[in-house]
Amino acid sequence: MIRIKPGVRRGAGRRPLRRVLALGLPTVWGAMAISYKLACPLAQQNGLGARVVTSAVFFAVGTGLILHVRHALLRELKEARRVAGVAQSALLRPLPPRIAGLSVAAAQVSADRGAAIGGDLYDAIATEHGVRVVMGDVRGHGLAAVSTVAAVLGSFREAVHDEPELGSVLRRLERALARHLRERARSEHPSAGAEPDHPVAEEFVTVLLLEIGPDGEMRLLNCGHPWPHLLGEGRAEPMVRADPLPPLGPFPLPPELDVQHCGRLLPGETLLLHTDGVEDARDGRGRFFPLGEVLARYVRDTTVAVPQAVLGSVFTALLHHTAGIPTDDMALLALRNDRCLQRAQGARGTARPATAHPQPTTHL
Structure with missing residues (x-):
């Protein structure tokens, strides 16, 4: 009988953590924005100062989400280019x-x-x-x-x-x-x-x-x-x-x-x-x-x-x-x-x- 021992690919253990972070961080940012809007007394006021603070909070949340998405896309693009480079080098080898x-x-x-x-x-x-x-x-x-x-x-x-x-x-x-x-x-x-x-x-x-x-x-x-x-x-x-x-x-x-x-x-x-x-x-x-x-x-x-x-x-x-x-x-x-x-x-x-x-x- 031939037994095949299952192997663990390098980096496979870090993928669940990356997925949790990829979903968890945007969720945390969104929860903070909603909590501020619903629970913070300052967010309920209509004064100019309160509006400026509220706008600043949502601007920070939006910027954080954009930067997070951009970082994730760049990481995926870098990995795709690395894989493509290996495949291209195998075809037109040095x-x-x-x-x-x-x-x-x-x-x-x-x-x-x-x-x-x-x-x-x-x-x-x-x-x-x-x-x-x-x-x-x-x-x-x-x-x-x-x-x-x-x-x-x-x-x-x-x-x-x-x-x-x-x-x-x-x-x-x-x-x-x-x-x-x-x-x-x-x-x-x-x-x-x-x-x-x-x-x-x-x-x-x-x-x-x-x-x-x-x-x-x-x-x-x-x-x-x-x-x-x-x-x-x-x-x-x-x-x-x-x-x-x-x-x-x-x-x-x-x-x-x-x-x-x-x-x-x-x-x-x-x-x-x-x-x-x-x-x-x-x-x-x-x-x-x-x-x-x-x-x-x-x-x-x-x-x-x-x-x-x-x-x-x-x-x-x-x-x-x-x-x-x-x-x-x-x-x-x-x-x-x-x-x-x-x-x-x-x-x-x-x-x-x-x-x-x-x-x-x-x-x-």
């Missing part, structure tokens, strides 16, 4: 500072005030196939896109360990998104039956999948997402300018997927991934954010592109550009190769740094 010899830094800003996450998603995981990274952007922004973010990230975190090929990981993400959209369509249109005619037809997700092998070799699959930037040796440039695949959702993936081979990430080089909310941010005059110029200025002013410093520089420029009022979700993810220099120097003669002209692609 990345470790180092992953398999790569320095990592990530940050994001939600367009919804008070929300820690929105429609942008990212993750980086070390696997036996290399470090695999995802950066994505769900149509729309804010809390409405969180469920789709959860579906895509959950599938990615399982698929990167199971699938040896990057294309297979992408197909797993496509299937997970399709299941999520069907379930959402059923819940939003229950009268339409098991298969609605138009199951959230306009929903889509842009996705960038990146794999960095043990030797620094980079492989990319892009579904409608902005290309990353490579920072190193005084330059900052987009890695690839090839046509990406369509975003996940509206159209099925093609039978063969072209994996972009982008050379090696050499020691000291930094790769910056971002969502389109960064480049689409506008200032008061409608001008787009010049991400390329900001990165070029950064690499000119520094010798080593530290991931945390790169994100700080970009976000500082972004907030200045938008006057501190973002209109879309924005996310940045930077990775720098800190692996052994001797190990990569042997391949430097044959490795071509990632440029705007990718090597021939391989079909999966």
